[in-house]
Each structure stands twice: as structure tokens, then as C-alpha cells.
Amino acid sequence: MLMQKKSRSTFSAVSVALAVCAAAVATAGCGRADTGTAPAAAAHEAPAAPQAPSSPTSAPPPDKKSADPKAGPQSSAPSAPRSPDGKATQGKGDPGGTAARTVAVKPEGLAKLPVEKSLGWKPDGPLSSQELKGQKITLNECATVAGATLWQQQGYLSSARNAAGQQLFFFPDAASAKGAYDRLVVDMNNCQPTSRGIQAREGVxxxxxxxxxATVKDGTAWSRHWTGVGGMTARDVQTNHLYAVHQGDHLLLFQFDELADRPAPPHDTGTDAAVLGALADLGAQN
Known part of the structure; x- marks a missing residue:
């Protein structure tokens, strides 16, 4: 995931942590939240997980086990309440309705992404949906999201067991969402020196x-190729992918990882503008 913690790579939540981590993008997918130093969430991590302002760490729900046998400690957002048919339900006090805001993170939406066929992602656990009250969500070693009021994420694993994750953040208004997107762009544009600084400290x-x-109107995609350092990322050689799209009062993210020790068809970044367009179409349905 550049994309909650499995032994993941970031751009992870999604370990994810769209992305959401699915541990997936490196679990694309996914982050964690707090009010001080924000823990990171990478694609190869499980989807990002918020920490309450009063608590420095966040543990995974008892029923959320890592699908990756090599995964380390993981942090993931609490699952949304489930109805008898297994679908997410709207929680009490949910402003605007959680159930009505899941289009962009539904697994069937992933089929619309140009890269889905070659990577074969499958859901890794249920959709998580949580109201935020001041928590900061860390996407990876470089970037965080702050100021959102509602956060949803869905994790995935590819056929090669690389993580991916979708994440959807809702804000009080369009200006707040745009500010969060702009900060993310600045952080990711500075991610190379940030990542090399971490590598220097870790001796790799x-x-x-x-x-x-790729860049489109209100959307940007990044890739990071590096030797991971462990912790919130997988160790050893990997490429992390992060996509961000701003629309109105929400921010849609997708992350996924490519780990050298889990061979898969290489991702063609020439399709990244199309991926951003597909994500924008998903978000527009919210």
C-alpha cells in the first residue's frame, strides 16, 4: 500500500491500506489515526486504522486477522456494524448515513479499474466504516489525512497475495476536502527524501x-520503488502505488503494492490516468 499493519509496503493500509488493508497495496490499501505523531498506513498494510485522540495506539478488532501468513502486527479500523445478511448497516449518530456512502469502496467497484484483471484482487475482510473526531489517518511514511468526519476502507489481496486498499474520506465541506488533498500532494511530492531518510536511519x-x-483534474497518482524497512512497510524490494482523487466534500484513495518476493504481472503506470478516471467515476456516485 505508499494504501493498518501487516508486514506491508506503503503507499498501505490501503495495510491500505483502495486502501482502505487489505493489507493490500501493499495492501492497497491502507492508515492509522491519532492526534500526535500519526502512525502510517500503507498499501501493503491493512487499511488504515484510526487511533482515538486519547490513545496512542490502536489494536485490530478480534475478528480481523491478517490474511498474509508473513504479516506482522496490524492495525485496522473497526468493522462497520453488520446486518444478518452480512451487509454494512448505518450506525447511530452517522451524519448523512454510512450505508448510503459505500459506492466507492464496494468490492464490485474494483472491477472498473483498468488494472484489476491482471492483478486479480479479492476482498480481504469486510468494509470498515468509522466516524472520526479529530483523529489523523496516516497513509504511509510520508502522508496523512486530517480533518475528515467519516472514513471508510476496504482491503484486498491480489492473486499474488500483494495488498491493496480503497479508502473514502468525507469532510465537513468541499474546502476542507480540497485542503486535505493539497496537503497530500505536497507530502507525496516530498516522499522521496522522506523515504531515503528513513532508509538511512534503518541502515538499508x-x-x-x-x-x-499521472495527473488529472483533482487527481494524482504516485509510485515509490524502494527497499522497504519493515514496520509499517514490507521489508526488501517493492513498488508502492497511491492514487488520490478529490471530489466535492470527499477524498477517494486507492493503494496497492508490488513485492519482489511475490511475483505478479508488473503494473503498467501508463494506465494510471485511466485508473484515476475510474476512481473519479466511482466517487461521483456517492
Whole structure:
């Protein structure tokens, strides 16, 4: 996931942590939240997980086990309440209705992404939906999201068991969402020196290369190829992908990882503008 903690790579929640981590993008997918130093959530991590302002750490729900046998400690957002048919239900005090705001993170939406067929993602656990009250969600070692009032994420694993995750953040208004997107762009544009600094501290080769792979109106995609350092990312060589789209009062993210020790068809970043367009179409349905 650049995309909650499995032994993941970031851009993870999604470990995710769209992305959401699915541990997936590196679990694309997914983050964690707090009011001080924000823990990171990467794609190869499980989807991002918020920490309450009064607590420095957040543990995974008892029923949320990592689907990755190599995964380390993981942090993931609490699952949304489930109805008897297994679908997420609207929680009490949910402003605007959680159930009505799940289009962008429904697994069937992933089929609309140009890269889905080659990577074969499947849901890794249920949709998580949580109201936020001041928590900061860390997406990876470089970027965080602050100021959202509602946060949803869905984790995935690819056929090669690389993580991915979708995440959807709702804000009080369009200006707040745009501010969060702009901060994310600045953080990711500075991610290469940030990542190399982490590598230097951890004693691994300082080989991180972060590239902007596509830009559209209110949307940007990045890739980071580097030797991971463990912790919130997987160790060893990997490429993390992060996509961000701003629309009105919400921010839609998708993250996924490509780990060298889990071979899969290489992702063609030439399709990233199309991926951003597909994500924008999903978000527009909310």
C-alpha cells in the first residue's frame, strides 16, 4: 500500500491500506489515526486504522486477522456494524448515513479499474466504516489525512497475495476536502527524501525513487520503488502505488503494492490516468 499493519509496503493500509488493508497495496490499501505523531498506513498494510485522540495506539478488532501468513502486527479500523445478511448497516449518530456512502469502496467497484484483471484482487475482510473526531489517518511514511468526519476502507489481496486498499474520506465541506488533498500532494511530492531518510536511519540502501505517474483534474497518482524497512512497510524490494482523487466534500484513495518476493504481472503506470478516471467515476456516485 505508499494504501493498518501487516508486514506491508506503503503507499498501505490501503495495510491500505483502495486502501482502505487489505493489507493490500501493499495492501492497497491502507492508515492509522491519532492526534500526535500519526502512525502510517500503507498499501501493503491493512487499511488504515484510526487511533482515538486519547490513545496512542490502536489494536485490530478480534475478528480481523491478517490474511498474509508473513504479516506482522496490524492495525485496522473497526468493522462497520453488520446486518444478518452480512451487509454494512448505518450506525447511530452517522451524519448523512454510512450505508448510503459505500459506492466507492464496494468490492464490485474494483472491477472498473483498468488494472484489476491482471492483478486479480479479492476482498480481504469486510468494509470498515468509522466516524472520526479529530483523529489523523496516516497513509504511509510520508502522508496523512486530517480533518475528515467519516472514513471508510476496504482491503484486498491480489492473486499474488500483494495488498491493496480503497479508502473514502468525507469532510465537513468541499474546502476542507480540497485542503486535505493539497496537503497530500505536497507530502507525496516530498516522499522521496522522506523515504531515503528513513532508509538511512534503518541502515538499508537509500534507493527510494518516488514518481508522479499521472495527473488529472483533482487527481494524482504516485509510485515509490524502494527497499522497504519493515514496520509499517514490507521489508526488501517493492513498488508502492497511491492514487488520490478529490471530489466535492470527499477524498477517494486507492493503494496497492508490488513485492519482489511475490511475483505478479508488473503494473503498467501508463494506465494510471485511466485508473484515476475510474476512481473519479466511482466517487461521483456517492
Amino acid at each position: 540502501p537509500q534507493d527510494a525513487v518516488v514518481s508522479t505517474t
